[in-house]
Amino acid sequence: KAGVTQTPRYLIKTRGQQVTLSCSPISGHRSVSWYQQTPGQGLQFLFEYFSETQRNKGNFPGRFSGRQFSNSRSEMNVSTLELGDSALYLCASSPTAQGVADTQYFGPGTRLTVL
């Protein structure tokens, strides 16, 4: 079974732009979660989706949004990029409705650099 895939792997944007990151979960997994990892703030939970519904959200501003499609693929969007949004964005999928409480399988991440 293929693992969690994230595209693109690397991205460079400038301040003020917006960006969309994509995550394809493991086949059959219906729960997708997103995380931001930075040297200063560490790993932070962004949001969790199950069956196209956002079930849980971390403490991030409204510039961070996401969605999940009927095939469980998920996208996250960051609008009006700031320098502090430079980070590794990780996506994880899990097979059950337990979502983040279940065993999650992480993708390799998308490295976003904001200039």
Next chain:
Amino acid sequence: AQSVTQPDIHITVSEGASLELRCNYSYGATPYLFWYVQSPGQGLQLLLKYFSGDTLVQGIKGFEAEFKRSQSSFNLRKPSVHWSDAAEYFCAVGPTGTYKYIFGTGTRLKVLA
């Protein structure tokens, strides 16, 4: 306030030695507890998790963790460390109800040959 503390930023042990990584939490309810490992090129991987029941949890790669409610701790242990265990380890808590999913700041493990 909810928080997770991993007091040791770096730990160095010799191969074959025992290991204990500390994790303390502050949470408004009995949380779900997790340990993850992140290796270069390997991504983030769940080692073990605790929800309820037996407070000693066995995980993958020979790791175990013990939940101690009275100390609000969930320390990770391994009796004999291998060079391949060198990585960064994260403790996480939650989510429960409205409480969020929070990660500790991580402990970077170095293993000496």
